[in-house]
Amino acid sequence: MDQRLRVHCFTISRDGIGAGEDQSFERPFGHVDPGELMSWAGAAAGWAYRGDGGTRGLDDYLVRAMNRNIGAEIMGRNKFGPFRGPWADHEWQGWWGGEPPFHTPVFVLTHHVRPSFALGETTFHFLDTTPHEALARAKEAAAGQDVRLGGGVTTIREFLAADLVDDLHIAVAPYDLGHGLKLWESPDELADRFHTERVPSPSGVVHYFLWRR
């Protein structure tokens, strides 16, 4: 069974930045405005958080591909919440309200584990382990389907360093951010290990598709 680890719709600035520093409860992306960074996705009819209307061109196809054949997600603790260090309590259940958009098991990588819990159709598990071991757990939970690597920047870089990522779709917004957490200096860094396609969208973002050689 060919189960893949896939990155989808992960959006960075032209200078490679996927999130700001100084994340807080009020600012989940630090100084970066996620609504602006992700505006290409928010304009698409298939985006989970919008109502009626929206575009149905290239960007919409990519937004809708995000959940295709996905049976589990892996994310870093900073995608799950703004806290660092030991948990004061377990009241925080993520940014997504009572029905998180994952609808699968989600594995949160953290040095500070806590009990698993279910929220809507999503179950969150907390793992203090290596990328290899986390991927093995997620693949088992995905029951034959693929695993999505949800980010953030640091988590994707760790899994790339461990050479565990099979496919990446990275959207590059048409502006620079100057400073923040950087996914790459350039996609050329991955050219020795990944086939790379560059596809400008009519919306202004540039989509990169990378898959393992």
Place this chain on the structure above:
Amino acid sequence: MDQRLRVHCFTISRDGIGAGEDQSFERPFGHVDPGELMSWAGAAAGWAYRGDGGTRGLDDYLVRAMNRNIGAEIMGRNKFGPFRGPWADHEWQGWWGGEPPFHTPVFVLTHHVRPSFALGETTFHFLDTTPHEALARAKEAAAGQDVRLGGGVTTIREFLAADLVDDLHIAVAPYDLGHGLKLWESPDELADRFHTERVPSPSGVVHYFLWRR
């Protein structure tokens, strides 16, 4: 429930031709070589008819979108088979062998109806009716999911003329065919009714995305 009528991965030459004349059992696309016309799709990892390998860039995303949220297909009789006029018998069950790739009800438009039959997970029904009525039947069968309009050229043109199509993805191969069944002179013909995006693929085909205004 917003059920849409969608065209996916329908491929034409640069001069708008989607099939040749003189269709026969040996030549389902007449003088046009479907393997050449569809080679962009055949190179993608997600194409139903290929084994291992294949590309995982833009073209692959579009190939994999073909069945997303589809609950029924409508096709013309000439997509179903090479015969014209009354059926000599009912032995012909389509080009696709024992497990057709549709896995849904399929409605074949023909002036010569015959009994429905099931093959694998696909059920073929035969209708001698208008595009409006065929779409109503297909939407009912799709049980809330969308309906794919599978072609060929003549059928898509009929449904466009009746203003029943919501979304089209048309792939334009990078060469001319000179003569044959023509979908359009230019996508500009639909610009008054459809938003249009033009996205060149690294593979050489140009993808057009059209959705109803």
